[in-house]
Amino acid sequence: xxxxxxxxxxxxxxxxxYKPIIGSWAEEKYKLLWCYADLFATSMKSKWDKLTYVDxxxxxxxxxIRYSTRVVLGSPLLALTVxxxxxSYVFCDRDPKCISALRERVKATKPKAEVHFVQxxxxxxxxxxxxxxxxxxxxxxxxxxxxxxxxKLSDLQFETIATLADRFMxxxxxIPAMDxxxxxxxxxxxxxxxxxRFVGNPNWREAWAVARPPIDFDLFVARCFAESMRSRGYDHxxxxxxxxxxxxxKNVPLYRLVFFSRHPLGKKFWEETRKWSDPxxxxxxxxx
Numbered sequence: 001x002x003x004x005x006x007x008x009x010x011x012x013x014x015x016x017x018y019k020p021i022i023g024s025w026a027e028e029k030y031k032l033l034w035c036y037a038d039l040f041a042t043s044m045k046s047k048w049d050k051l052t053y054v055d056x057x058x059x060x061x062x063x064x065i066r067y068s069t070r071v072v073l074g075s076p077l078l079a080l081t082v083x084x085x086x087x088s089y090v091f092c093d094r095d096p097k098c099i100s101a102l103r104e105r106v107k108a109t110k111p112k113a114e115v116h117f118v119q120x121x122x123x124x125x126x127x128x129x130x131x132x133x134x135x136x137x138x139x140x141x142x143x144x145x146x147x148x149x150x151x152k153l154s155d156l157q158f159e160t161i162a163t164l165a166d167r168f169m170x171x172x173x174x175i176p177a178m179d180x181x182x183x184x185x186x187x188x189x190x191x192x193x194x195x196x197r198f199v200g201n202p203n204w205r206e207a208w209a210v211a212r213p214p215i216d217f218d219l220f221v222a223r224c225f226a227e228s229m230r231s232r233g234y235d236h237x238x239x240x241x242x243x244x245x246x247x248x249x250k251n252v253p254l255y256r257l258v259f260f261s262r263h264p265l266g267k268k269f270w271e272e273t274r275k276w277s278d279p280x281x282x283x284x285x286x287x288x
Contacts, residue, residue: 005038007031007276008081010072012062018101019062019071025245026063026072029257032243033075033147033172035273036259038082040145040170043269047143050087050134053079054146054164056122057155058091060098061105075147076102080110086145090132092118092125122148123157129164136167144169152179153187153221158200158228165232171260175225177218177244177253184217199224222256234260236267243274 010027041051061077064070073081076091091106093099099119106115116132118125136142146169150156153176161171180187180195187195188205196202204224211220226239243257259270 005035005083007034008073008078010078012071012073014064014069014071015062015105017060017062017104018097019060019064020098021066022063022072023247023254024065024068025247025254027065028245029149029174029243030073030075030078031276032257032273034078034082035276036172036270037079037086037145038084039269039273040266041082041086042084043265044143045084048141050140050142052088052090052133052142052144053086054090054092054129054133054144054169055079055149056092056146056160057149057151058093058098058102060093060095060101062101075149077105077109079147080106080113080115085110085113088114088116088132088134090116090118090129092120092122092129094119094121123160126160126163130167133167142168146171148172149174150176152176153198154194157197158225159197161229162200162232165229165234168262170262170266171229171234173225173258173260175222175242175256175258177222177255180218180221181216181253195221195224200228218253222258226258226260229260233262236261236264238267238270 010030037053044051055076058076059074061074062071063074065072079089091102096119099117103117118128134140134142144167146164148156148161148171186192195204199221201224208220223239226237229237237258237260239258245254246252247254261267
């Protein structure tokens with residue numbers, strides 16, 4: 001297995017097209033995404049007939065760092081810049097401004113790439129996503145890598161991930177931490193189905209009644225999500241040692257970046273990728 005390459009400089013000039021505003025901590029997430037995608041694509045290109053990349057919350061391709069004029073590449077354009085490109089790409093976002101700007105940026109930077117744009121809520125467009133993915137068959141072996149980057153629990157339903165997992169696919173999932181911390185009382189209300197939909201388990205409250213403090217609610221939610229993934233064969237994960245990100249502004253927990261694969265080689269790729277985590281951001285330590 002080759003070593004992961006150093007991630008590229010994310011900074012780009014401002015092209016004056018639409019771009020969302022993000023926190024500075026997102027740069028580390030994007031660097032790790034690029035490193036894994038690059039290692040995955042190069043290592044797997046000779047072993048599979050087609051490789052595909054799926055981005056469920058793609059954004060606009062560029063983003064501006066909050067409180068600054070710094071503009072950086074977002075996940076879709078980073079995935080397009082790996083050394084050995086994927087055979088096809090699927091970029092999904094429900095914001096029409098993001099998809100419109102992303103189309104223009106892709107056309108300007110990688111006009112020959114096979115890219116499918118889906119302007120919709122990913123949870124409501126799973127069939128459309130599957131329709132544009134290459135079909136696996138006896139003469140066409142297809143492997144995918146999916147990046148899911150929701151900002152809050154309600155943005156992503158586990159059924160969306162489970163449906164995509166019917167294909168051969170690795171996942172890198174942003175599991176929010178601040179959202180469940182702030183909204184624990186709301187989400188524990190018996191009438192609220194946010195956590196049920198996110199973790200794919202209607203009986204999570206019974207498990208929480210047993211597990212609750214000393215375990216924090218956000219960690220419990222992450223472990224429930226991982227357990228649902230394990231039930232679908234995703235045994236190779238870093239859920240007990242994730243990339244745990246805290247805000248560099250207020251040192252509050254923001255999210256866990258968790259990797260899932262059915263094959264041990266995927267886990268090895270991710271371990272190699274994590275060597276590029278910024279050692280100064282011990283923002284990346286899971287609370288004890």
